[in-house]
Amino acid sequence: MARSTDPLLAEIARRQDDLITLTQDLIRIPTLNPPGQNYRAICSFIAERMGKQGWTVEMIRAEGTPGDCTDYPRWNVIARHQGDTPGDCVHFNSHHDVVEVGHGWTKDPFGGELDNGRIYGRGACDMKGGLAASIIAAEAFVARYPDHRGAVEISATADEESGGYGGVAYLAEKGYFDPDRVQHVIIPEPLNKDRICLGHRGVWWAEIETKGRIAHGSMPFLGDSAIRHMGAVLEEMERHLFPLLASKQTDMPVVPEGAKQSTLNINSIHGGEGEQATDYTGLPAPCVADRCRIVIDRRFLMEEDIDEVKAEVTRMLEKIRTERPSFDYDIRDMHEVIPTLTEKDAPVVTTTAAAIEKVLGQQPSYVVSPGTYDQKHIDRIGKLRNCIAYGPGILDLAHQPDEWVGVDDMTDSAGVMALVLSELLS
Ligand SMILES: [Zn+2]
Numbered sequence: 001m002a003r004s005t006d007p008l009l010a011e012i013a014r015r016q017d018d019l020i021t022l023t024q025d026l027i028r029i030p031t032l033n034p035p036g037q038n039y040r041a042i043c044s045f046i047a048e049r050m051g052k053q054g055w056t057v058e059m060i061r062a063e064g065t066p067g068d069c070t071d072y073p074r075w076n077v078i079a080r081h082q083g084d085t086p087g088d089c090v091h092f093n094s095h096h097d098v099v100e101v102g103h104g105w106t107k108d109p110f111g112g113e114l115d116n117g118r119i120y121g122r123g124a125c126d127m128k129g130g131l132a133a134s135i136i137a138a139e140a141f142v143a144r145y146p147d148h149r150g151a152v153e154i155s156a157t158a159d160e161e162s163g164g165y166g167g168v169a170y171l172a173e174k175g176y177f178d179p180d181r182v183q184h185v186i187i188p189e190p191l192n193k194d195r196i197c198l199g200h201r202g203v204w205w206a207e208i209e210t211k212g213r214i215a216h217g218s219m220p221f222l223g224d225s226a227i228r229h230m231g232a233v234l235e236e237m238e239r240h241l242f243p244l245l246a247s248k249q250t251d252m253p254v255v256p257e258g259a260k261q262s263t264l265n266i267n268s269i270h271g272g273e274g275e276q277a278t279d280y281t282g283l284p285a286p287c288v289a290d291r292c293r294i295v296i297d298r299r300f301l302m303e304e305d306i307d308e309v310k311a312e313v314t315r316m317l318e319k320i321r322t323e324r325p326s327f328d329y330d331i332r333d334m335h336e337v338i339p340t341l342t343e344k345d346a347p348v349v350t351t352t353a354a355a356i357e358k359v360l361g362q363q364p365s366y367v368v369s370p371g372t373y374d375q376k377h378i379d380r381i382g383k384l385r386n387c388i389a390y391g392p393g394i395l396d397l398a399h400q401p402d403e404w405v406g407v408d409d410m411t412d413s414a415g416v417m418a419l420v421l422s423e424l425l426s
Pocket residue numbers: 095126127160189190
């Protein structure tokens with residue numbers, strides 16, 4: 001295979017031990033989000049490593065963004081290697097935060113244990129393995145082509161798991177992803193080494209509240225139950241809204257198959273008396289619920305318009321109003337992201353596809369993510385459309401107990417990333 005003959009791939013293979021150690025070192029810095037632990041430590045670690053090799057490093061704190069405070073500052077790092085001649089800038093962006101550990105682990109979640117070709121730990125696949133692979137790819141490329149064209153950038157950014165506002169969104173607002181500064185972006189999220197992720201579906205979060213009137217629970221006819229009103233909302237969703245969403249199919253190559261349609265998740269429901277602490281031994285007091293709230297998480301397709309997505313829900317609520325005399329509600333927008341999709345003939349896509357073929361000896365498949373990731377900020381704020389997600393790791397393992405990343409997968413995808421650099425910059 002090409003692996004043995006291509007000098008750049010041989011260079012990556014020689015650095016496999018370094019790749020393993022680097023991944024372990026990154027896992028051993030617990031960057032839990034929330035609350036946002038050790039962000040400065042992981043950024044400094046990368047800054048020191050790249051700085052020693054002559055890269056220009058910048059530590060950027062996203063001051064004033066959600067969650068940023070003295071105890072948990074939102075730190076980001078960007079390392080840049082400028083070549084000798086003008087050319088494009090290729091940027092690899094990874095988030096450095098990881099989600100909570102959860103239960104069910106048989107390995108130390110922050111031990112970075114190497115066992116049978118797999119490195120275990122929280123964030124191993126999502127996405128410290130991808131971050132390490134991109135660093136090794138960039139270092140190997142620069143070592144082999146010190147006089148390359150343009151520039152290579154590596155960033156490790158905060159808070160992707162909680163929306164990315166203290167990370168990529170902040171950097172994009174500051175101009176770090178402007179098209180005159182960066183021309184190609186690869187986000188090494190764990191989407192499998194033979195797949196190119198072109199974008200993601202859209203999302204709309206909203207809170208719906210039904211209103212009632214409190215009364216004694218022994219005489220519910222004197223009150224008006226907000227929970228019963230919410231029951232009517234849920235019934236209407238079951239009867240009409242869910243079938244309608246199931247009928248909407250996209251041409252986007254979304255994986256898994258079930259996400260090729262519009263979806264809606266009822267994220268939470270709360271109504272009536274609040275829950276007591278688990279050690280409370282008293283009984284509830286009899287009351288008619290005067291408020292009931294649900295949070296909906298609606299994922300929509302490229303083919304849908306966000307205004308229509310919202311109007312569907314409002315129409316449903318208005319219909320219920322005509323059927324239930326005392327029905328009243330509020331709806332509150334919480335969050336929205338429009339779908340994004342990079343064209344298949346964009347330079348970063350065609351170059352990565354060719355590199356995958358060279359390293360793996362097979363054509364890549366093209367996918368779209370059911371959920372959003374930091375590409376949304378690069379597209380919407382940075383106005384850069386030449387962006388994909390490509391990286392090692394099995395998507396299904398993300399956020400699971402005993403999360404791991406395969407050493408061979410990391411090595412292969414580092415090879416792909418290095419070939420992309422040599423195609424675009426040497
Ligand atoms: Zn991730």
